[in-house]
Amino acid sequence: MGMSRRAEYEPFVHARYASLVAFAFTLTGDHHTAEDLVQEALVRMWRAWPRIEQDDPQGYARTVIARSFAKGRRRRWSAEYPAAHIPESAVTAEQDRTGEADRLLRALVTLPPRMRTVVVLRYREDLSERAVADALGCSVGSVKSHASRGLARLRESLAAAEHGRNT
Structure with a gap:
């Protein structure tokens, strides 16, 4: 492994790791599974680094993550993990946005993997x-x-969740 290859790869990983995990989490709804997907993608990227288009390595990583998730490469990735319930209470605007994001994530994880991957991408x-x-x-x-x-x-699921909150 040449030093120049490592010199290019490591800054990419440090700069993009968090955004790749966030992307994978949106697909999986589970932090551990998201990190596993990203780590697998980064290993593949390391092996293929000289051949990866240097103008869009993040696109390559997203593609590897999305395909791995959509194909259910590992059995445990096909399990659904619902997001934790946020208790209903008086909320600030920031908390309300967080609640909306949580409801959206819970609705997303109910979609079949391929459909979810398409919607997220x-x-x-x-x-x-x-x-x-x-x-x-x-x-x-x-x-x-x-x-x-x-x-x-997603519209149906979110409408049903909203109806449940208002009753």
């Missing part, structure tokens, strides 16, 4: 339909279908 990571299709190795039509159905399910 498309709307959280703000990738184009073509970029999501390329990352997941599927057609743009499949991305559109998964995104549309995923958003519909």
